[in-house]
Amino acid sequence: MVGHRCMYAALMMMSLWATGPPARASASSVPLAVAPSRFPPGGLVSILVTGSKTAGGLRVCLVSSADESAAPVACVNVSGSDFLTVTLAVPAVTTPGDYALELHKASTADGAKLSSKPIKVVPAKVASAALTLIVETDKPVYKPGQTVKIRVLSLTPSLMPKAGSVTVTVKDPRDFAMGRWVDVRADEFGVVTVQFPTSTEPTLGTWTLEASVKDGVTTSSSVAAFTIDRYVLPTFEVTMVTDAATVYRGESSIAGTITARYTYGEHIADGSTFMLSLWQRSGNGGFGGGLVGDVAMGRPASPLPTQPGEYTLVATLGEQAVARGTGSARFTFDVSNSKINFGYGYGAAPELVLEALVTDGATGATQNGSTTITPAYHLYNLELTGPEVVKPGLGASLTLTASRHDGSPLAATFSLIKSVYRRNGTTEVVRFDVTTAVAAGAVSSSASGASAVATFIADVPAKDPACCLEADATSYRRESCCITEVTVLNDRSASSVATAVPEAAAAIGVSRVSPSSSASLIPRVSWYGNVAPSVVSGAYISVALPPAAASFTGGANASFEVTSTFAPPAGTFTWAVLAGAAGVVASGITTTSSLISSGVSQSFAVVQITEEMSPEATLLVFSPWDGRGRAAVNIVAAQVLFRVTRGLTLTLPQSLTVSASKEEVRPGAVVSVGAVASVPGSRVFFLAYDISVALQAGGAASALTADRALAAVAAATRPAGDHKDGEYTSPAGDHKDG
Known part of the structure; x- marks a missing residue:
């Protein structure tokens, strides 16, 4: 989990002392800036700045990389505190391209530049549509000559109807426009109703409906489909239910x-x-x-x-x-x-x-x-994830996720094998078991709403200074005992198959396959980690998610474990949470480090999760370190990505119940249908068609249901994705996970 992406933040720092800082100097006294590596034109970017008070004032500036003589695009002065988050306003007229973020000492006459890191200015994501349109037809399939009755509903993000001018277009299977209604005014309930008579000899196949509405400067649209075909309605329905949703090899x-x-x-x-x-x-x-x-x-x-x-x-x-x-x-x-x-x-x-x-x-x-x-092909699904790099002396936090083929969680015990490879050709092998379980409150995307996971630590031995020299990191030496890589994979041997799925054997059908083929039906998963480089020999930090939690909801407190092979200055690390182009949305200091084993210290970064961190954010933990117990020019850092789901759940603003006067009648009888809404004065829209029409449509549905409305609004208001793998740069010389 730790460090599977490129460094999310641009770190800038420079020592201000000619003869070295005082022993045990506080990390926050070192001039340092933490910011995202992408800025949006017209945006407000939050930047964490440390060491300003000690330095007598600092200035952070965004400057053009193409013209170093040009005036800065934007600057912000920082003073009065050694730990402060400031806001840099990027002008809306800033041209997208390559820039640099510079850290200056404000107390000198020329504002001496202490450090500079590359920054990209990129256009901001287009905001989500203000309105959601949902298109409904009175049935999903029509015969030639029948009339298509169309309704379009306009909803606000709060699920309230809104009147507007809607344009509706009907296109045939060849994408020719066959009907168009321009700027049809919706009623006070946000509904537009139009009818489209089909010809007796239309083009058969799938037709499309396109609806759009302009709300200020934002245009919202929606697409639906219906079928025109020659058919005879079926008289009966056939349903099939298999004993299992999966057939195994x-x-x-x-x-x-x-x-x-x-x-x-x-x-x-x-x-x-x-x-x-x-x-x-x-x-x-x-x-x-x-x-x-x-x-x-x-x-x-x-x-x-x-x-x-x-x-x-x-x-x-x-x-x-x-x-x-x-x-x-x-x-x-x-x-x-x-x-x-x-x-x-x-x-x-x-x-x-x-x-x-x-x-x-x-x-x-x-x-x-x-x-x-x-x-x-396999009896169940396994996924093993972890950092791309390992750090001698610190454990690698790994997560094993197990599920059945229907997406439901699989709680079971699995046998794993860890191998530690060294440069001198020796390999250390350790076998151990882990058990997956569904954690209370865990957030996941599986069908059941939860995952069966096991989060565990794969220990990585510390460097042995007697045979692992600092020069071994850059040059090969046969006698070197330095660790080169660590792997973990699941044991698929016959001896471990019996314990692989004991709790779920009946549910996933182990008894329905021959015992001789059981081993080959077990999926193969593995994890591989290279040894991370370090700016100071043997100095590493690792940060891990709380057990069985890769996602959080707004308002929760999350405690991230921080382990290190050294005790940081003043006994604490600095942490910052970065969320997209917004920059630093939270920051703080870890709890005081305590020694938990020989040479390994432990502390915790306790983060208050907020919705501005959604949909995902990165926790960056760092400390200046010179290898002798003092802060210096080198920075040792680690990061972890986590996801945040919005705490608010979309619900319909009122309830509605529908009833019929009779459950069974003969053809020609009159049935009274009633509706009761929880809000007086509501208008109720009905849609009814023969079940034979649904059968003829092969399961396609045209009705505007509550689920469709909730899903459409949720999709329209979902935050735009911020970044992808590899989009962010890291400072040269800084240690990074992955």
């Missing part, structure tokens, strides 16, 4: 239940039958190689995508009877001789689709139903 069968019911609720007539076909998406997903079999040609009865060759037939099951009086049947589909592409365990293999063709015993009508199945 080595399994011989797929079992499940098929059910067929008429659209008015009754089970299908006795004497009905079904057939099964197993299809797989064509391609080499998961490095799997090609498939052998009959190619699907887009049969009219098939619910699969109609592109010829997109799916390949891999297995079939002949006609079977549907149970009398129930409209359902159990099935066991033999796939032992099928040519399923499971891949080679790297990435996801192409999905499988199990398709049923049911024939009505009363009318002879046929209808399809299908479900997807995941082909799995």
Whole structure:
């Protein structure tokens, strides 16, 4: 976790003493500036400055790299405190390009420059749209000649409707505009309603709807789709449920239940039958190689995508009877001789689709139903993450994440092997076990909302000065015992397979594969770390996330562990949190270091998490150090990236319940539908269509549901991403993780 990105901050410092600083000088007395390496034109950038009071005043300036004689673009003076966060205002007219951030001594006549680091000025991210548009049609599929009824809802970020002038465009499958309504004024409830009559001979296929509204200088837009086709509505629905959502390499069968019911609720007539076909998406997903079999040609009865060759037939099951009086049947589909592409365990293999063709015993009508199945090369998923570099004398913080193929967490015990490699060719091997668990309050993106993780420390031996010389870092010496790299991988040997998944064996289907193949079904994961360079021999800092927490919510307190191979000046480290181009959003001093083992000190950076750190921020921990217990020109630093989720959850501003006067009626009967809203004076919009239309649409939905509204507003108001790997520079000579 520590240091898997380039240094996030630009660090600048210069010693102000000709003969060296006093012993045990405070780190904050050393002139130093911490800032992001990218500034936005017109933005306010927060910069942490230390040592200003001791130096008699400092000045931080942004200057052009192209013309050193030009006046500074912006400056800010700092005085009166040795630990202060200041704001640098970047003029809006600043041309994007290469600049330098300079640290000057303000107490001299010429403002002597102490240090300079490169900075890039880049355009700011465009703000999120002020309004969210959601488009709804009265059904997802139409016949030629039918009228498409369109509604467009405008919502503010607080989920309140807003009137505006909306433009709606309808395009055919060839992208020709076939209808356009310009600046249609929405009503007080933020709704625009238009109708589009289709011709009797339209272009068949998928049509698109585009809606846009301008709110001040911001334009919001939304796109929806509907289908025009010639069809006969189905009379019954087929559903399939398999006993497992995954089929594993080595399994011989797929079992499940098929059910067929008429659209008015009754089970299908006795004497009905079904057939099964197993299809797989064509391609080499998961490095799997090609498939052998009959190619699907887009049969009219098939619910699969109609592109010829997109799916390949891999297995079939002949006609079977549907149970009398129930409209359902159990099935066991033999796939032992099928040519399923499971891949080679790297990435996801192409999905499988199990398709049923049911024939009505009363009318002879046929209808399809299908479900997807995941082909799995391994029994479960493992991920092992850690720093790209290791530091002799300090442990490397690693995280093992385990999950099933449906994304749910897998709490289990796993055997690992750590190897320490030295320059003289010797290797030290240690075997140990770790157990994954779901941490209370952990934040993750898995299907269940939590991850099963194990955060642990892989110890890295300290340098042995008797055989690991400082010169060994730059030149090869056979006798050197310096560590060159450390690896950790999972033990897939037969002796460890029995303990790999004891708590979840039944759930993930270990009992359904042959014992002889169990070892090969265990995924392979590994982590590799090189030894980090240091500006002072043997001086390292490491910073680790709290156990099982890679993400936090605003308002929480997070305690990051800081370990070091030296005791910093005054016993504490300086830390700063940088969030995108905003710069330093929090800073402070670690708790006083304490010795926890021979030569290793421990302290903690306690950070108050705020929403301005979202979606992600970097904690930088550093200290000036000369290797003799004093602050000096060298800086030893470490960093860790963490994610912050917004504490506020979008909820609808009111509740709504709907009821019908009757649950079952004959054709031609009148049904009264009522609605009760929690806010008096609300307008309620209804949408109703035959379930047969939904079946004909193959699961596509056009309705404007609460979930759609919440998801659309959440997507429109999500903060823009700040940076990507490798976008930030680090100061030359400074130690950095990774």
